[in-house]
Amino acid sequence: MGLHVFQPVDLDEILEGAFRFGGDSWALLTAGNEEKANTMTVSWGGITHVWDKTCAIVYVRESRYTKEFIDAQKKFSLSFLHHDQYKGVKKYLGSVSGRDEDKIKNAKLNLNFDDGIPFIDEADNIILCKVLYKQLMKEENFVNGRLIADYYAKGDYHYYYIAEIKKVMIR
Numbered sequence: 001m002g003l004h005v006f007q008p009v010d011l012d013e014i015l016e017g018a019f020r021f022g023g024d025s026w027a028l029l030t031a032g033n034e035e036k037a038n039t040m041t042v043s044w045g046g047i048t049h050v051w052d053k054t055c056a057i058v059y060v061r062e063s064r065y066t067k068e069f070i071d072a073q074k075k076f077s078l079s080f081l082h083h084d085q086y087k088g089v090k091k092y093l094g095s096v097s098g099r100d101e102d103k104i105k106n107a108k109l110n111l112n113f114d115d116g117i118p119f120i121d122e123a124d125n126i127i128l129c130k131v132l133y134k135q136l137m138k139e140e141n142f143v144n145g146r147l148i149a150d151y152y153a154k155g156d157y158h159y160y161y162i163a164e165i166k167k168v169m170i171r
């Protein structure tokens with residue numbers, strides 16, 4: 001009986017798929033209602049399993065306008081658009097705040113709704129979520145203090161939201 005031989009695997013390979021976050025991949029996090037909604041680019045997050053449910057986890061800094069809509073509705077969507085075709089949209093929605101501009105209109109995107117949750121109609125893949133848990137990251141909880149210097153020199157810590165996936169839609 002020989003020992004198993006293990007091969008190292010490139011991290012990118014285990015993270016492939018339509019609902020991939022991170023690296024070059026991104027999604028639009030949209031929240032609000034029929035009257036008013038906002039969207040922002042996110043690339044941190046993923047699909048996770050907790051409390052016997054399949055959930056999405058996203059990381060949203062305190063300062064994001066979109067956060068106000070998530071907290072008000074306790075629901076949000078993740079819309080995955082064609083990465084190359086919507087490169088400009090990714091940049092625009094990830095750098096301008098909805099406090100200053102009507103981003104969805106300016107990006108020439110259309111909102112659609114499912115069970116009251118807004119999502120981006122131009123997306124290929126959509127995840128609709130209901131928030132179960134949110135928590136603000138705290139300085140004293142960082143095991144690796146370098147991360148504070150690297151990511152929170154100006155404060156504005158991330159909240160993370162664990163949200164039950166209620167529905168997944170594919171074009």
Ligand SMILES: Cc1cc2nc3c(=O)[nH]c(=O)nc-3n(C[C@H](O)[C@H](O)[C@H](O)COP(=O)(O)O)c2cc1C
Nearest residue numbers: 040041042043044060061065066094095096097098
């Ligand atoms: C590629 C990319 C990924 C981003 N990922 C995140 C993220 O995961 N979390 C976050 O809080 N901000 C992220 N941002 C920044 C927000 O999208 C950006 O601050 C946006 O303008 C917030 O808009 P709002 O104020 O209208 O909510 C990202 C930006 C880009 C360009």
